[in-house]
Amino acid sequence: MPRVEFWQGNASIAQGALAAGCRFFGGYPITPSSEIAEVMAAELPAHNGRFIQMEDEIAGIAAAIGGSVAGFKAMTATSGPGFSLKQENLGLAYMAEIPLVVVDVMRGGPSTGLPTSIAQQDVMQARWGTHGDHATIAYAPSSVQECFEVAIKAFNMAERFRQPVLIMSDEVLGHMREKVVVPDRETYTIVNRKKPSCAPDVFMPYKPDPEDNLPPMASFGDGYRWHITGLTHNEWGFPTNCPEEIAKKTARLMDKVNAYRDDIVEFETESVEDARIIVVAFGSVARTALSAVRMARSKGLKVGYFRPIVLWPFPDRELEALAEKAGKLIVPELNYGQMVNEVERSVHGKAGITQMSLVNGELFQPSEILEKIEEVAR
Amino acid sequence: MRDRYEIRFAGSGGQGVILAAVVVGEAAAIFEGLNSVQTQSYGPEARGGKSKSEVVISRGSIDYPKATTPDLQIILNQASCDEFIAQTGKGGIVVVDDTYVSSVPETEAQVFSLPIVKTAREKVGRELVTNMVALGVTAKILEKKGLMKAESLKQAVLARVPKGTEEINEKAFIEGYKLME
Numbered sequence: 001m002p003r004v005e006f007w008q009g010n011a012s013i014a015q016g017a018l019a020a021g022c023r024f025f026g027g028y029p030i031t032p033s034s035e036i037a038e039v040m041a042a043e044l045p046a047h048n049g050r051f052i053q054m055e056d057e058i059a060g061i062a063a064a065i066g067g068s069v070a071g072f073k074a075m076t077a078t079s080g081p082g083f084s085l086k087q088e089n090l091g092l093a094y095m096a097e098i099p100l101v102v103v104d105v106m107r108g109g110p111s112t113g114l115p116t117s118i119a120q121q122d123v124m125q126a127r128w129g130t131h132g133d134h135a136t137i138a139y140a141p142s143s144v145q146e147c148f149e150v151a152i153k154a155f156n157m158a159e160r161f162r163q164p165v166l167i168m169s170d171e172v173l174g175h176m177r178e179k180v181v182v183p184d185r186e187t188y189t190i191v192n193r194k195k196p197s198c199a200p201d202v203f204m205p206y207k208p209d210p211e212d213n214l215p216p217m218a219s220f221g222d223g224y225r226w227h228i229t230g231l232t233h234n235e236w237g238f239p240t241n242c243p244e245e246i247a248k249k250t251a252r253l254m255d256k257v258n259a260y261r262d263d264i265v266e267f268e269t270e271s272v273e274d275a276r277i278i279v280v281a282f283g284s285v286a287r288t289a290l291s292a293v294r295m296a297r298s299k300g301l302k303v304g305y306f307r308p309i310v311l312w313p314f315p316d317r318e319l320e321a322l323a324e325k326a327g328k329l330i331v332p333e334l335n336y337g338q339m340v341n342e343v344e345r346s347v348h349g350k351a352g353i354t355q356m357s358l359v360n361g362e363l364f365q366p367s368e369i370l371e372k373i374e375e376v377a378r
Numbered sequence: 379m380r381d382r383y384e385i386r387f388a389g390s391g392g393q394g395v396i397l398a399a400v401v402v403g404e405a406a407a408i409f410e411g412l413n414s415v416q417t418q419s420y421g422p423e424a425r426g427g428k429s430k431s432e433v434v435i436s437r438g439s440i441d442y443p444k445a446t447t448p449d450l451q452i453i454l455n456q457a458s459c460d461e462f463i464a465q466t467g468k469g470g471i472v473v474v475d476d477t478y479v480s481s482v483p484e485t486e487a488q489v490f491s492l493p494i495v496k497t498a499r500e501k502v503g504r505e506l507v508t509n510m511v512a513l514g515v516t517a518k519i520l521e522k523k524g525l526m527k528a529e530s531l532k533q534a535v536l537a538r539v540p541k542g543t544e545e546i547n548e549k550a551f552i553e554g555y556k557l558m559e
Binding site for chain 1: 412416440
């Protein structure tokens, strides 16, 4: 029988990471993410893993990148201010193609902002926080159960595509405790990075396999020598100024996610079939939205619910099809309008969009979204 | 049981209101097989300041995780009483501590003013177990409502408290339970 736990969202992400095979955590404590580090510090030694508290946020992700290069599934966790500090090394991990999971438990900003209060202001930082073209994979769970599940998926994606994967949680979800039915091991898949099978002297660390366009990765210590740099490099890993090699590398950084977009995109819907209005929300806000949609349905209003589980890549085509049918969307989020831009891009003007912003450190109340639904329905 | 039952514990930092809600959530999820969600809000202080913790219990799925119109409020200081009592749901119950809550604003809710802190101090011997006395009170109310067995809550208390402190916590829980009889 599956085990039942009553975990915090943060603990659930940590437990999911351990289940996925994470064996290295480098980080620096920051509210509201610190419980992730606490659980990893307590659990990793018992799992033959390593936990290192570094001197700051920058060193935290640097250590995690190092742990990954050494062959461990690696993670770091932070919140807004730390996520800002990590952006440079996050870029290094995209460029050098190092698998890594980074958790951002969102709080109010800018700067140190609101340590103990919820916000969703890092949607665009997740996508474009580090400079340069790269493809982003970002999960946004909305229940403690889902925290466990997306942690496993995030590691699987990181290992499969050899790149950082983000989990965008928030203060309410991170600190909330909820029932979790811990899935049995045989019910989920674990992906491990592809290792080279060639002889060490002919190993090219960035030469993709023709069948999937993804390069295998050797761990330091495996006997394969390779050069890691943030400079744009050729398939040997050495810096290049050759236009063909630059174009090929940059294209592959984008294509490796874009080509498998359908394997990555995930979303959830309720009552959308006959909906004339759809509320689009993610993370903790989605729970308020769902509550409001159910209240509106009980009043006879034809309202549906759409929740991106993966924020990047955004479920644009799927939302567009539903939006065209419904005609009206309401997009509540805890920022001045970030995901709503992506919603607008997705639906190509085929639906009217009503934006709702709340930036006072609180979660929307169901009645607030219900009022907006009733207003839009009139 | 209706769709959801909302419980709020409120007091000042250090009174253990967060742990109290966690224990109710654990009793519901682990010992009763129900769904439960526990949330909290508190300031940066370790002692003093406002502290509030809520738990929502349901047989079905729980969407909005916080309490909007709590069915039961256990309030351990005056400031929380003044702020929260008006939010009590229709037919709801409010329990206030008679040491720290001296005046209860006008309300339609059923109000019980009980010696929670006094019981912890005098009958059990330590004010520290105030939250366990409050949990005993909660257990009796939830049992009367047919929501949960008091035994489940007691088991959750014993599973949660530090080793070696089971006896004093259990005593506090039982004394709290008796306060509602």
